[in-house]
Amino acid sequence: VRGRGVNEFIEQFVLESRELVEQATADLLALEKTPGDASRLDSAFRAFHTLKGGAGIVEFAAMERTVHGAEDVLSEVRSGKRAITTQVVGNCLACLDMVVRWLDGIERSGELPQDADAGAAAVAARFAQPAAAGAHGLTAAARGVLEFQVALVNESTPRGSAGRLASAGVVAANVLRSAGRSSDADRVLRAMQSSLDAGAPAGLRAAIEEVLGGGSSMAAPAPQSAFEVEPERKARTLRVDAARVDALVDLTAELTVAKNSIGHAATLIDKDQPHLGDMLRARHAVLHRLVGELQHAVRGMRVLPLEHVFQRFPRLVREMAAELGKPANLVIEGGDTQADKAIVENLFEPLVHVMRNAIDHGIESAATRAALHKPAAATIRLAASRQGEHVVVEVSDDGQGIDVDRVRELALERGLVAEEVLRAMSDEAVIDIIFEPGFSTAETVTGLSGRGVGMDAVRAAVGRLAGQVGVESRAGGGTTIRFTLPFSMMMTPVMVVGSGGQAYGIPLDAVVETLRIGADKVSPIGTSQVVVVRDRTIPLIDLSKALDPTQAEGQEPEVTLVITRIEGHYGALRVDRVGERMEVMMRPLEGILAGIRGLAGSTLLGDGSVLLILDLGTLLE
C-alpha cells in the first residue's frame, strides 16, 4: 500500500481502528461481568481480528503481532481451552491501550511509529506471564500504579508538592498492602514521612522504586505503566477533512475579491465621489463577515472528538477500582463532543487525577455502601458537552460527597483561611478550598474525609488550557468535578490597558469594571495596598510596578483601576489608561519573554506591534 494514496489508507486505518478498540473494550468489560456471553466473545474476537487485518494492510508489523497475541488468547477462550479471567481481560485491554497510543502517535506524525517494537514486546510479555502474579509478586496493574506514583513524585512543581508526595506515598502503601506486602507498605510510609520532613522527594521515590525491583522503570522490557502520563507533545501534522480545506480556499477567494473592491473604492477618493464613505463602510462590513467565517473555518481544522482522551478511561478506571478495592462502573457520555486539539491532547493528565480522587476518596468502602443501601458497585460518569463557546467535561461519582465541616477544620488547621473569614464563607466557597495548594497534606489523604489530593495540580493544568474547574458536592450523594474549557484556543477577547508607556491586554472575561477613584481611597497594608470599592476591600496591584519594580510610585490625585475577578477572588489593577476591546489570537510566549511571571501570551496587532497579554492569576497572587 506504499506510495501514492498512503495517507488515505492510514487515515481510514486510524478511524476504523479507533472504532474497533471501542467495540473490543466494551465487549471485554461486558465479558468480565458475564464470562459466558458468547456473542460478546465473538464480537471481541472479531474486533481484534479486524484490527490485526487493518494493521496488515498498512504494513504495521508490530501492531499486527501484538494484536495477534490477544486474538490467539480469545480464540482459545472460544474453543474452551481457556477461561476468561480478570487477567485475560486485563491483558487484552492493555493490548488495546497500546494500540490507542500508537494511533495517537500516527495521528500526530501522519506516519507509522518507528519505535513500536518496545511497546509490542511489553504487551507480549504480559501475555507470556504465568497466570499468577507477575515478577516481584506484584500484578502488572499494581506495578502500573506504583510507577505512576514515581512519575507523580518526579513532577517538579514546587507548589503543593507536599500534597503530591503524601498522596503518592499513601496510594503506593495501599497498593502494597492489598498485595499482602505490609512491611513494604510501612517502609514506603516511613520514606514518605522523611521526604515530607526534608521537603525532598528522593527518599520516597527510592523506596517505591526499590519495591518495583531496584532498577528504574527504564530497565527494558518494563511493562508499560497503566497510568503513565505521557509528556505533552505538540502535533507536527494535523489530519484535516478535505471539505474543510475546500471551504477555507473558497473563503479566501471571496476575501480577496472583497479586498480588491475596497482598493477600487479607495481610488475613487481622487474623483471626489460623494458616496465614498458609505461604500467603504459597506465593503468593510462584508470583509468583516468574511473574516469571521474564515476564522470559523480555521477553527474547524483544529477540533478533535473528546473520545480520543475518553477512550483510555474504561481500562484505567477498571484497574484503579481493582487496586483500591472499590468496584466502580464507568459511564461515558458525549465522547463525540468536539474540542480544540490542544485541549483534547492535554486533558488526560488532569482527568486521571480527578478520576483517582473520585475512586480513592469520593466512593465509600463496599461495607459503607452496603450499610447505606447503595449499589455495591459505584457509578462514575465521565461526560462532555458543548455549551455555547465552551466545552464542559464532568466527572461525577455517586459517593459520599465532600465533608464540608472537615474541610473547614483542615483549612483552619493549615492556616489557609483566617477564622473569621472562614465563618463567613458559604459551604460552596469552603469546598473550593480543596483547590488551594496547601490543602492536600499527609493527614488529608490518610484521614477519611479529604478529597484534596492534587486538586491544585488539576486546577493548574486546566488553567493552562484557559479553562476553569468547579466542584459540586451533594452530601451523601456524590461529587461532580466540572472543567469548563473554551471550545477554541484561538480567540481571546481582551481589554487593552496602558501602563508605563506600554500596552497590555487583559482577558475580558476576568474584568468586572473599570473606574477612576481618588488616590486617597487607596490604603497601604504592610508592603501591599488595598482599595475599598462598593464596600468590598480588594487587594491592589500597580501594574507598572508589578512588571518593573524600579518604576516610581504614581502621585496623581486620581487613579484608574481595572477590577478583576478570577475564581471568585477580586483584584484591582492600577493602570495609566484603559483602551479599546478586541478579539485576539493568543500565542504562547517564546524566546526571551517565555517564563516571565505575569505574562500569559502575546498577539500581533494590525499595525505589526506586539500586544502582551497579562496572566492575572499569577499577577494578583
Place this chain on the structure above:
Amino acid sequence: MSYKILIVDDSKLARMAVNKSLNSLYPDWARLEAANAEEAVAAARDKAPDVALLDFNMPGRDGLDLAVELRRSNPRMVVAVVSANRQQEIVDRARAAGATFLAKPLTEEALGVFLKTAVLDLSKARP
C-alpha cells in the same frame, strides 16, 4: 471483456486495499461494495455481479454462509472467501460451497491469480 465484481468486507480499509489492487489489475471492471451479508445479498440481486470477494469474519452472517447463498441464487458467480484464519475446516467448507479460499491480507499477486482463473471460467460460461 469487462466484468462486475462485488467486494464484501465490514472493514472499509480492507475494501480500499482490494480496490487499489484492482486499479492495477483490472481498472475497467465495475465495482460494487457491501459492508455485510445483507447488503451483499441485495447488491447481488440488483446488480448481478460476475465475481464476489467475501470476507469470512463479519458480524452477522459470515462469509461462508454468504458464499453458499450467493452461489445458490447465481451458480455462475465466481466466489472467493478471504480469511486470515487458514484453518483446514474453513478451507474445506469454502471448497464445498464452490468458492475459492484466499488468505488475508490479500496480496495483489494472489488476487491476480484468482481473477485470471475467474476470467477464464466466465469466458467459458459466456462465450
